[in-house]
Amino acid sequence: MSEELSAWQLIASGDATLFAIVRLSLAVTLSAVAIAAVIGLPLGALLALARFPGRSAVVVVLNGFMGLPPVIVGLSVYLLLSRSGPLGEFGLLFTPAAMVIAQAVLVLPIIAALTRQTIEDLWHEYREELTAMDVGPLGQVATLLWDSRFSLFTALLAGFGRAAAEVGTVMIVGGNINGFTRTMTTTVALETSKGNLPLAVGLGLILIFLIILINAAAWGVRLWSEQRAG
């Protein structure tokens, strides 16, 4: 991208580099949220229902992990995926896959913790009914997840917001390689370091706009399915 161009000119001219960057950002973040959801939703629900010694401690730690510092997550995943690390043989460092893994780690506690709270609240309402109907634990989890799906949607959006906005982990594990692992946020960081502040702000505004757009789409889907559900 040329320094002389403003962010808006880039959009207007349909700059191919910019679109590749936007596409990569969305692909990485959505994949990370999808992976975190597949693990986090059942995990949170199980934790809501299970009763075991030390459960409170697990819940507190999980809630605390919602605030995991991205730079620590990035560094841990970096050391894990580095050629000198335990998973080095796969050669994943400085690839989009590494960014997906790091963001999934970052988002997983958010989705799991919010799911746990939501399901636990609903469990108090449903407990007698589900116990009376003699539903097994897996059936209970499935029922509770299904019936709170609209609230859980917000948990997914919280995870998405966190992943889409962060720069620390993807910078460390992706390496900000031009045309390969450069995302919206790392581009903003790069342009800032070049002293190209107007372009950096412009790209930042595009990112915010995209995040709002995706939230609006999610809201629309939710309204639509709520109506269908009656």
Added chain:
Amino acid sequence: MLSRRIFSAIATLLLLTAGATPALTQDQSIVVASTTSTQDSGLFGHILPMFKQKTGIDVKVVAQGTGQALDTGRRGDADVVFVHAKAQEEKFIEEGFGVKRFDVMYNDFVLIGPKSDPAGVSGTKDIAAALAMIEAKDAPFISRGDKSGTHSAELRLWKVAGIDIEAAKGPWYKEIGQGMGAALNTAAAMDAYVLSDRGTWLSFQNRGELDVAVEGDKRLFNQYGVMLVNPQKHPSVKAEAGQRFIDWLVSPEGQKSIGEFKIDGQQLFFPNAEQQRS
């Protein structure tokens, strides 16, 4: 119903990711750990397309400070290291992490300072005298403080000026622990002096009241070297493609393309590889 929707959503996601990561397959590509100065100045944008056209090899540049770039090589996460801190590079070779070091080019550092010039150093060509004046007047100075090549050069120059910076540092001396661009942004915001490589300075857009205060001293020259990461330490290193990149950089053709790179008509990097004795 919903399961089908979820399924199609997941399928779309997989497609998106698959589309975004075609280069995951083992194509001809190498990872080069280099410095922010080479990337931010735009040098790589100028020379890499020529190399790619000639060899078909994709060069993925991870721009870090020299210290971090060497560490990336040490861990085997890069195939080639292209940095500018000769002493650290020689140590890297001695420790067996690099195969051989080649001189590629040099550029020079410039002392940047506010136009108001509170230390009164503007116009001198003697970098040691200028630093001594800044220290004597406690004029604000921004240090990279990140073990980068530029930071190493700054520390070396304080020594040349006869100043023990560890003992002399005070509130006027701020170590920010960030890259060159961030250091220039900070200096612009605080009207402080800062040592920068010329390339980053020339391509830097947010100058505020800053200008070049001292330049042209021989001691401000900044040598870049390139090394292949030792494949005997890290079998994953793509030695052949990496060596081709190094060979091209020091070849007459690569040297010429480095010399041709200009910003605002100014040449930024001066090729000085020894021509190989074959």
